[in-house]
Amino acid sequence: xxxxEALAKAAIEAGCDAYFGYPITPQSEVLEYLAREMPKHxxxxxxxxxxxxxxxxxxxAAGAGFRAMTSSSSPGISLMQEGIxxxxxxxxxxxxxxxxRAGPGLGTIQPGxxxxxxxxxxxxxxxxxxxxxxxxxxxxxxxFVFLGFDLAxxxxxxxxxxxxxxxxxxxxxxxxxxxxxxxxxxxxxTVGKSAxxxxxYITSLHIQPEKMEKHxxxxxxxxxxxxxxxxxFEEISTGDAEYLFVAYxxxxxxxxxxxDLAREKGIRIGLLRxxxxxxxxxxxxxxxxxxxxxxxxxxxxxxxxxxxVKLAVNGKTPVYFYxxxxxxxxxxxxxVHQLETVIHEHHEN
Amino acid sequence: MSIMKTEEEVxxxxxxxxxxxxxxxxxxxxxxxLPENNVCETEDEYELVYHRPVPxxxxxxxxxxxxxxxxxxxxxxxxVEEMNIQDKTVGVAPVGxxxxxxxxxxxxxxxxxxxxxxxxxxxxxxxxPDKYVFTYQGDGDLAAxxxxxxxxxxxxGENILIVFINNAVYGMTSGQMAPTTLMGMxxxxxxxxxxxxxxxxxxxxxELISPLPGAFYVTRQAVHNAPSVRRTKKxxxxxxxxxxxxxxxxxxxxxxxxPSNWKMTPVESEKFIDYEMVKTFPLGDVKxxxxxxxxxxxxxx
Ligand SMILES: Cc1ncc(C[n+]2csc(CCOP(=O)(O)OP(=O)(O)O)c2C)c(N)n1
Ligand code: SF4
Ligand SMILES: [Mg+2]
Numbered sequence: 001x002x003x004x005e006a007l008a009k010a011a012i013e014a015g016c017d018a019y020f021g022y023p024i025t026p027q028s029e030v031l032e033y034l035a036r037e038m039p040k041h042x043x044x045x046x047x048x049x050x051x052x053x054x055x056x057x058x059x060x061a062a063g064a065g066f067r068a069m070t071s072s073s074s075p076g077i078s079l080m081q082e083g084i085x086x087x088x089x090x091x092x093x094x095x096x097x098x099x100x101r102a103g104p105g106l107g108t109i110q111p112g113x114x115x116x117x118x119x120x121x122x123x124x125x126x127x128x129x130x131x132x133x134x135x136x137x138x139x140x141x142x143x144f145v146f147l148g149f150d151l152a153x154x155x156x157x158x159x160x161x162x163x164x165x166x167x168x169x170x171x172x173x174x175x176x177x178x179x180x181x182x183x184x185x186x187x188x189x190t191v192g193k194s195a196x197x198x199x200x201y202i203t204s205l206h207i208q209p210e211k212m213e214k215h216x217x218x219x220x221x222x223x224x225x226x227x228x229x230x231x232x233f234e235e236i237s238t239g240d241a242e243y244l245f246v247a248y249x250x251x252x253x254x255x256x257x258x259x260d261l262a263r264e265k266g267i268r269i270g271l272l273r274x275x276x277x278x279x280x281x282x283x284x285x286x287x288x289x290x291x292x293x294x295x296x297x298x299x300x301x302x303x304x305x306x307x308x309v310k311l312a313v314n315g316k317t318p319v320y321f322y323x324x325x326x327x328x329x330x331x332x333x334x335x336v337h338q339l340e341t342v343i344h345e346h347h348e349n
Numbered sequence: 350m351s352i353m354k355t356e357e358e359v360x361x362x363x364x365x366x367x368x369x370x371x372x373x374x375x376x377x378x379x380x381x382x383l384p385e386n387n388v389c390e391t392e393d394e395y396e397l398v399y400h401r402p403v404p405x406x407x408x409x410x411x412x413x414x415x416x417x418x419x420x421x422x423x424x425x426x427x428x429v430e431e432m433n434i435q436d437k438t439v440g441v442a443p444v445g446x447x448x449x450x451x452x453x454x455x456x457x458x459x460x461x462x463x464x465x466x467x468x469x470x471x472x473x474x475x476x477x478p479d480k481y482v483f484t485y486q487g488d489g490d491l492a493a494x495x496x497x498x499x500x501x502x503x504x505x506g507e508n509i510l511i512v513f514i515n516n517a518v519y520g521m522t523s524g525q526m527a528p529t530t531l532m533g534m535x536x537x538x539x540x541x542x543x544x545x546x547x548x549x550x551x552x553x554x555x556e557l558i559s560p561l562p563g564a565f566y567v568t569r570q571a572v573h574n575a576p577s578v579r580r581t582k583k584x585x586x587x588x589x590x591x592x593x594x595x596x597x598x599x600x601x602x603x604x605x606x607x608p609s610n611w612k613m614t615p616v617e618s619e620k621f622i623d624y625e626m627v628k629t630f631p632l633g634d635v636k637x638x639x640x641x642x643x644x645x646x647x648x649x650x
Contacts, residue, residue, distance in 0.1 A: 018476055044475045048468070049501040056465035056498070060472025063459045064439070068472065086462050190457035190473070192436045192480055201451040203442075203460035 003141040004168045007071070007097060007161070008033035010145035015181035016095070017066035018044035020057040022076060025109040026165035027099035030071045051076035055083030055096070062092040063202040065189025067149055067181075071097035073165070074115050075106060078123065084158055085124030088219070089204025093152035093184075095145065097161045099168040100249075102300070102327040110327020111165030111250055116304035119162045120278040127216055129223040131159045131230055132277040134248040138172035140275075146179035151230065153184040155222055162277060164300070166250045166329070232275035233284060237263065241270030243339065244288055246309050247298040248274045250329070255298050257332035262339055269339065277305070282312035289316035294346055296320040298335060300328075318346070402426040404435050404455045411449060415615020417514060417605025418447050420572045421581070425483070425512065426454055428585045438481040439473050441466040445487035446520040446607075464495025467502035470509045481592050483510040489519045492528040492552050499558070506563030506597035510588045513554060513600065515569075515630065516607035524610030528552040531629050536610070551629050555602045559636040565597030567636040571604040573619040577632070596642050604630055 001009070008030045011019060019038060021031040031047060038045035044061070048054040054070045061068035072080065077098045087094060098119065102112030117123075119132045131151050133144040144161050152159040193199045206212040237259050238244065247255040252273040262269045272288065274281050289295070294317055297306035306321040313319060322338045324330045401407060405426035412419045429438050435456055442450040444463035451458035461469040466484035474482040491499050491513050502509065518536055519525040525538040529551045533542040543551075559567040566588055570581040581603055588599035604626050606618040613621060 018472065020472065046471070046475065049497055052465065053468040053471075053498050053501065056462060056468035057472035057475075059461070059465075060441070060459065060469035060474075061476050062472075063469070064473045064476055066476045082462055083465070090460070190439050190459050191477065192439060193455065193457045194436050199451075199455050199457055201458045201460070203451065205448060205460055 001138060001174050002029060002169060002171055003135075003138045003163065004029035004099065005033050006138045006142040006174045007145055007163075007168075008037070009176065010142035011069055011095075012037055012041055012043065013176055013181065014146045014149050014179070015067050015183070016043065016069050016145075016149070018046075018058075018061040018068045020046050020048050020054040020061070020068070020070050022048050022051050022054050022072065024073045024076045026101060026111070026168050027071050027073050027097070029168075030097065051079040052083065055080040055087075058094045058096075059083055059087055059090075059092060062087065062094040063090070063190050065186035065191060067095075067153075069095040069097070069149075071099065073099045073101045074103050074112070077115065077118070081118070081124040083124075084130070085122070085126050085128060086204050087158045088124070088128035088130060089126060090202045091156040091219075092158070092202065093149075093156050094158050095148045095152055095161065096158055097163065100162060100164040102325065108327040109165065111167075111300060111329065112325075112327055113164060113249060113251065113300040114302070114304070114325075115162065116277065116299070116301060119160055120280070120308070128219065129226065129278060130157055131155075131226060131279070133159065133161050134275060134277050135161060135163050135167055136249050136252045136273060138167070138170060138174045141167060142174050142176065143179065146181065150182055153182070155226060157222065157226075162249070164250050165327075227279040230276060231279040231281045231283070233281035234273040234275060236271040236273070238270035238272065238288060240268055241288075241291065242293050243267065243269040243343070244292045244295045245269060245271040245298055245335075246274070246285070246295055246305065247271065248277060248305065251298045251300055254330060254332055254335060258335040258339070261332050261336045265336070267336075267339065267343070274305070280308045280312065282308070285309060285312040286314065286316065289313035292317060294318040294320060294342070296322060296339060296342060298330070299323045301325065402430040404429045406453050406455050408453065410453055412446065413607075413609040415606055415608040415618055416446070417516065417572050417603065417607070420578065421485075421512065421514060421603055421605070422447075422450060422453050424572070424578070424582045424585055425485075427582065428589050429456065431586070432589055434481050434589070437479070438483070439477070441470045441473070441482070441484040443484070443486040443490040444521070445490045447485055447487065447514065448521065450485050464490050464493070465498055466490065467495065467498040467507070467509070467511065471502055471505070471507050474507055474509050478508065478595065481510070481589055482508075483512055483589075485512045486514065487520065488513070488515045488517065488527040488529040488554075492554050496528075499554070500561075503558045503598045503600065504561050504563045506565070508592055508595050508597065510592060510599045510601065512585070513602040514605040515554070515602055516605040516610075517551070517626065518607055518610045520607045520610055529554075529630075531625060553630065555600060555635040558600055563597045564600060564636055565594075565642070566591055566599040566638050567602075568600070568634045569602040569604065569630060569632050571622055571627075571632055573604070573606055573622045590646060591638065594642065594645060596638065602630075604632070
């Protein structure tokens with residue numbers, strides 16, 4: 001099954017009540033699949049007039065207490081940033097999927113990871129955070145939909161799945177039925193004020209600075225809990241590792257291959273794959289910094305996650321970067337070659 | 350604020366055309382006369398002639414004196430009360446002076462980003478088709494930044510009510526030009542008056558959307574005098590009721606006074622509507638439902 005379709009199917013199984021989207025390559029399959037399948041399950045699916053409209057339809061549906069979702073690719077996700085900020089400000093849970101293509105601007109429809117900053121540092125305005133899940137397989141495209149919706153509901157906060165054009169388009173085996181969808185009580189939802197409760201209103205507006213700061217601090221407390229408890233990652237061959245790749249999504253798959261190739265050559269390298277890009281698995285990286293001679297962040301961008309790796313290890317170990325841009329995808333051999341070059345330089349210094 | 354014919358006049362001639370209009374059409378002073386002995390002796394003698402609609406929260410509003418927003422809020426809540434649909438109504442507030450509408454209406458409400466109310470309402474209504482969903486939006490919100498969301502919501506025939514307060518300016522941000530600003534009208538961003546060369550002409554939203562098959566009921570009203578208030582109330586009543594039919598979007602445009610940014614007294618602003626605004630924005634129904642479509646309408650709830 002295609003990554004995008006696995007994700008779409010998972011949305012139905014995870015109890016997604018409504019999907020709003022706008023076509024863009026390389027993720028249009030999500031909208032197409034759901035346009036076909038959602039009505040069979042009495043769910044709502046709508047092709048919006050723009051990504052601006054999609055995200056605001058999500059805002060309305062999420063505010064009414066429903067599981068709502070949208071997906072797009074980089075240029076469309078840029079248009080959603082205002083809405084994402086409002087969702088976070090108003091504490092509305094929803095799932096946003098970015099099947100990252102390379103940019104900037106219209107860029108190319110080939111895969112990229114150039115939206116890392118936008119996703120993890122808050123592409124929208126104001127102080128907010130959102131959990132960002134980075135699948136590296138078609139199976140994870142499906143699994144993270146369940147996880148994403150649950151985390152969104154748990155924290156009343158938008159959650160993003162940051163995938164890329166390759167994971168979205170590739171075909172792999174995928175199994176369903178591993179997870180069940182959970183239903184959360186949403187007494188805050190705008191469903192019509194019953195006589196027995198106060199009115200519900202959803203807003204991100206707190207005009208008095210005292211109240212706004214209070215709201216900010218409340219959000220920050222929530223983000224702190226996320227940071228402390230929700231960091232997820234996978235380790236490959238780190239036990240005896242002298243060197244460490246840090247890579248997510250598509251580049252982590254290539255690095256996985258590169259680890260095997262390098263080990264065949266006797267280079268003891270491991271891989272840490274962040275599954276959540278925010279919160280970032282900084283703690284574990286700091287531990288590994290005491291073990292390895294250096295780390296190398298491999299990304300399909302000009303060097304974005306590498307900044308978080310550097311922050312995490314805080315100078316305890318050197319951090320190198322290797323990246324390809326514009327939709328170009330490095331081969332495992334290319335990465336091993338880079339690794340060897342850096343090892344050589346490293347030992348010369 | 351002034352209405353000017355040419356740029357030259359604008360610069361050389363102050364005050365403005367309106368000044369003349371006001372003098373020409375000065376209304377007679379009204380005097381309130383009470384009967385000599387107008388004190389009721391016992392409770393039975395009282396007759397309740399008016400009460401604040403219960404769904405309108407008993408709080409001070411932040412609106413300027415003479416502003417249309419407060420009046421329209423009250424009318425909306427009167428309709429909600431009369432139809433007994435407080436528990437089935439969800440409102441969407443705009444970004445504009447009515448941004449705090451949810452502080453005044455005792456119903457479930459959502460605050461939308463600037464211009465996005467129709468999309469937000471779409472999200473709500475699609476998931477809860479039996480609820481009464483309305484947006485409340487200004488002209489900047491609806492006709493400038495949110496025109497795409499508005500047109501497409503109407504074109505899809507979303508079964509929502511769009512309440513559109515057209516006051517020809519950006520009220521909240523203190524009087525900049527709106528898409529509905531009259532030709533020649535001075536605003537803080539058209540200090541010499543709106544010109545066609547620079548900004549085109551005022552957008553008539555009601556006329557623009559009414560040809561769309563998704564538009565079920567489109568009307569333009571005002572709230573600047575007692576008869577217009579009554580007509581607006583009727584329009585809102587109809588628009589709420591029509592949602593039961595699931596036949597399309599109801600669009601109630603209301604020409605609203607913004608005395609503060611028109612730089613007028615409330616009374617002057619009423620006259621400005623009568624003598625200037627209606628020339629560009631004629632009041633009345635723009636599109637009425639077909640009688641056939643209204644067959645299944647139940648009265649009230
Ligand atoms: C994206 C964005 N742009 C600009 C603003 C600033 N802004 C707030 S209200 C407003 C105009 C409101 O005018 P209108 O919709 O006519 O409402 P009124 O105040 O006249 O009732 C603007 C431009 C904003 N809040 N968000
Ligand atoms: S600025 Fe205008 S629209 Fe805003 S509250 Fe005052 S009178 Fe009303
Ligand atoms: Mg206005």
